[in-house]
């Protein structure tokens with residue numbers, strides 16, 4: 001029988017990384033020691049006290065059963081307590097917090113709860129690809145908000161046509177930003193909240209990188225803005241903060257009706273986060289941030305090394321205050337893909353073409369700082385030999 005998949009799968013963009021994956025295998029097969037600066041997955045291990053909490057609680061039969069989809073009361077209280085300490089934002093843990101099986105799960109499921117066919121979803125470009133897939137899987141129409149260097153990689157709200165604004169149902173923003181590593185401050189959030197309240201647009205903020213920050217920088221929460229709770233939901237993740245990408249745990253906070261609507265979707269499609277993982281997440285959120293600070297110092301050292309070394313090669317990038325990415329302008333004469341391919345083919349260094357995050361990413365490549373300094377130095381040395 002001929003299998004015909006649902007037409008929504010055809011709405012996904014061609015997988016740009018397929019050709020790069022093939023090229024990477026080809027380079028590897030020639031015996032080259034490939035250095036991957038392509039993926040956003042911490043190389044530093046989950047802090048030991050968090051792993052210990054999992055080991056302790058994995059033995060308990062009470063944790064072997066179906067969890068509640070919205071999370072243990074104590075998990076939600078821990079998340080609310082963390083928001084209070086970190087942002088001075090007070091949340092009702094029963095109504096304004098929902099556990100997620102990683103924030104990607106929540107980001108993908110949220111449009112099921114709020115987007116109807118024909119609704120417009122405002123999506124940053126470049127951006128995390130799940131904003132787009134969540135939109136089109138639910139019949140939404142994406143409208144891209146370009147993130148440009150001239151505007152500090154913030155969307156220009158005044159550039160969105162009135163007709164689009166009228167039909168918009170949902171807007172995604174993400175700061176500290178993947179892939180541009182840009183940060184946003186309270187005046188920006190104030191403007192976006194006012195815009196969304198004025199035009200009745202639901203505002204969703206992906207704050208996965210808030211804790212990966214340098215030079216004493218503290219990223220704000222959208223929910224610090226008066227009125228934000230009337231229209232907003234914020235998606236937080238333990239993945240990057242505590243090097244827990246494989247554990248699958250995060251949470252959504254904000255407007256009770258939005259959090260509740262996401263919960264309604266979740267009761268129908270999943271069965272919650274393994275309780276021992278929630279126990280470990282409680283330990284992460286309440287057990288002190290010593291390791292987090294050590295890890296940020298390590299990323300900061302790598303950042304400084306790379307910004308300086310790439311700059312010496314004439315590759316321009318700003319020094320980011322947060323995230324473990326560098327957003328680097330491609331040299332003249334290259335597209336982001338042609339530059340990525342040349343670097344991979346001739347040096348065995350994997351980086352990510354900006355256009356893989358949407359058209360707005362053309363002209364840039366992303367370097368991840370998720371390998372040790374010695375490997376970063378080796379990578380830059382090889383790129384130097386290209387004499388760009």
Ligand SMILES: *Cc1c(COP(=O)(O)O)cnc(C)c1O
Nearest residue numbers: 102103104128178208237239250
């Ligand atoms: C890594 C990442 C996430 C998702 O992380 P989870 O592991 O699913 O919690 C969400 N948004 C952005 C921008 C990311 O880079």
